Amino acid sequence: MEIITWFRESVMGNTLMVVFLVAFIGYLVGSIKIRGVELGTAGVLLVALVFGHFGFEVPDLVRELGLICFVTSVGFIAGPKFFRNFKLNAKSYILLGLIIIVAGALTTAAIIEIAGVPSDISVGMMSGALTSTPGLAAAIDATGSANASVGYGIAYPFGVVGVVLFVQLVPKFLKTDMAAERARFEAAQNVGDDALKKKEKLFIVDEMGLCSFALAIVLGIILAKIVIPLPGGAEFSLGTSGGPLIAGLILGHFGYVGNISLHVEKSVLECLREFGLAMFLIGAGVEAGAGFIEILKEQGLILFVYGALITLIPMFIGYFVAVKMMKLSLFNTLGSICGGMTSTPALGTLIRVTGTDDVASAYAATYPVALVFVVLSCQFIGIFL
Known part of the structure; x- marks a missing residue:
């Protein structure tokens, strides 16, 4: 403990040191393979949780900057093929996003009624299990209790790791020929000439495109600030996760x-x-790690199990509906589940596992639907249960 105290005091005031040390150790942990399965970037989350537990802090700006960079990149990558894919599978994406969130809400309601867990903690667990920060904001607003953030902190780690492992284990369990599946998926995604080929002479501000990327972030933040009134006096906004994603999709398209x-x-x-x-993941993990162990000791380890159920049940239901009833391809199914679970980290893992960026289009199509319904569900449960 003396070593940890000395180490913490030595680097506590150096934010950059903490951030990149967590990243370094996290990627090492994430690269460890057990039976061909690895945590990948989610290893960064686990290390960040440990650092947060021992009192390290990271400014909110790190988390916000990371989230905006990630979702804007996803939007640009998915944009050229997003609208065609959405047009072909629009009903499936909307319905799947709804089914996943409703399954999570019903599981949460059952935990409240059967297990007797307080509604403020339970609705916070739901937002954490579905990795939805806007959902947490809605939960705190609806319950008027800071305990919602306690539930969020308990369920969030498995909410991230659970979906990351799911998208890796399903193809392995099915013994999927990933190369063949990728070829079929990309063939279905082929939209011919991209938008740039329709313009032979374009003025390029900078070769890398960072000017366009910055423009998308600016437009995305503007979209994120738009507030839509909901029934019962509630409000909804895309937030820093949804706004830049939409802007990236449009500019990329x-x-x-x-x-x-x-x-x-x-x-x-x-x-x-x-x-x-x-x-x-560094920003979110360090924040969630503060007091994580103490919360579990106070509330009981069973809360972690309940949070895991809120993550697992919607995933399995969503997978069954997508494959058996909607007949979606495996890649579309997994991409939609990542979007339905609003799981940003799992999408990064899925792209690596499948070997194609095109799965981001299924994520981007399902994500906004799930985002709306998770906010509504958190508000509904917090007010009425």
């Missing part, structure tokens, strides 16, 4: 405005996507 190119190099997007994901 059109590719240009007039004679000005909006193209961003794919290598830049991939780098920003991974960097953003790591920064988001």
Whole structure:
């Protein structure tokens, strides 16, 4: 403990030291494979939780910057093929997003009624199990209790790790030929010439496309500030997760405005996507790790189990509905589940596992639907149960 105290005092005031030390150790942990399964970037989350438990702090800006970089990159990557894919599977995406969130809400309601867990903690667990920060905000607002954040902190770690493991284990369990599945999926996603090919002469502000990326973030933050009134006096907004995602989708889809190119190099997007994901997990993990063990001791380890159920049950129901009833392909199914669970980290893992960025289009199609319904569900449960 003396070593930990000395170490904490030595680096506590150096934010950059903490951030990149967590990233370094986290990637090492994430690279460990057990029977071919690894945590990947989610290893950063686990290390961040440990650092948070021992009193390390990271400014909120790290989490917000990471989230914005990640979702904007996803939007640009998915944009060129998103609208065609959404048009083909729109009903499935909307219904799947609804089913996953309703399953999570019903599981939460059952925990409140049967297990007797207080509604403020339970609705917080739901937002954590579905990794939804907007849901947490809605839960705190509806319950008027800070205990919602306690529930969020308990359920969030498994909410991240559970979906990350799910998208890796399902293809292994099914013994999927990933190369063949990827070929079929990408063939179905093929939309021919992209938007840039329709314009032969475009003015390029900078070769890497960082100007366009910055524009998408600015537009996304503006979208995030728009508040939509909901029944019962509640409010909804896309937030910093939804706004930049939508802006990235739109700019990525059109590719240009007039004679000005909006193209961003794919290598830049991939780098920003991974960097953003790591920064988001570091910020979220350190924050959730503060007092995590104490909360479990006070409330009981069973709360962790309840949180895990709120994560697992909607995933399995969503998978069954997507495959057996909607007949979606495996890649579309897993991408939709990542979106339905509003799981940003799992999408990064899924892209690596499948070997194609195109799965981001299924995520991007389901995510906004799930985001709306998770906010509504948290408010409904918090008010009426």
